[in-house]
Amino acid sequence: MKIAVSAQGKDLDANVDPRFGRAPYFIIIDPDTMEYEAVDNKQSLNMPQGAGVQAAMTVINQNAEVLLTGNCGPKAFRAFKAANVDVITGVKGTVKEAVEKFKRGEYKIASAPSVRSHWS
């Protein structure tokens, strides 16, 4: 199983980025082995709009089954729902702490986006 965490840096000690679409990196990690890879989200950072959709596509294409992040807007949320990726919002601390918490089952899967669209 692979999970994705929006991160401000490239390793497990990096802080979870509260923003999903404009996070600089996604840490794609196997919570059982803690083996991970940092995926650059540069493509979304440079977009005037649609960053959330682009970032969601990036995560989905990594075959992640769960996303840990701070906030997730309605468009990205819709994409994750369509791709059967569980979204967990309100995540804080370092990537490592977040993954440990996830393993202990302390998070609840979000049933709705946590923030409104920037566009409308």
Place this chain on the structure above:
Amino acid sequence: MHPHPVFDPIGAEKMIITIASGKGGTGKTTLSTNLATFLGKEAQLLDCDVEEPNAHLFLDIKWDEKQTVTAVIPEVDEEKCSHCGECGEICQFKAIAPLESTVLVFPELCHSCRGCFLVCPEDAIKEGSRELGVLETGHFNSTEFTHGRLRIGEAMAPPLIKKVKERIKPDKIAILDAPPGTSCPVVNTMMDSDYIVLVTEPTPFGLHDLKLAVGVTKKLGIPCGIVINRHGIGDNKVEQWAENQEIPVLLKIPFDRKVAEIYAEGKLLVEELPEWSGMMKDLITKIRKTVDR
């Protein structure tokens, strides 16, 4: 209402004049409605401020037509789609997101470029639509009027502004009332004009935004002139700057309580104050001389 003097247009060629400002609240609509009323049947007034159209409030308009304006967006035929991902690759706005199981469309992000229609190898993308707003046409006295009203929640004004501008008639002097600012809606209104009138006020705020607006007209390569409204307040820096830049000051509208009262009652200055007809004639004559040159 008393009858207006009929304007004898100087030169046979018709033209498109945009009334813009940079700063909001300087008097664009006041000038547009009065100039169009003065010109009468020679003119056509188009309110291009589709986010907050207000010219009609000053005019006794008989409405003739109302139509819904839409933008083309993709609609995916899932049966035909092979999930190749080409549509998502070409879309610069992420309005279409191809997933393994389905293709998502985000209508509000789509700019109607039709790129996805062109690249789809399966011909799986059909034309759908998103409502942009409504286009309404009518007339006041013998002057034709058109405006657009953007749908609440719609973020893109330029496609509706373009629809308003499609109603420009080649045998009229088209007066375009622009939105404030210097962004896309303003640029779209100004484009293809023969002349741009920039209405400002003699204050640091007026001058600051005037400089930005003049910058846009220069980029577009369209001649412009300045109308100073509420002349007598503030300072003379607008006039100094205009002189340095060699931009003509076409008209100075004095700061006058009577003008404010007539405006506040929703009336037209050319119908209430005799000197306004002369001011409008002077203005159009100066514009005509530049356009015909």
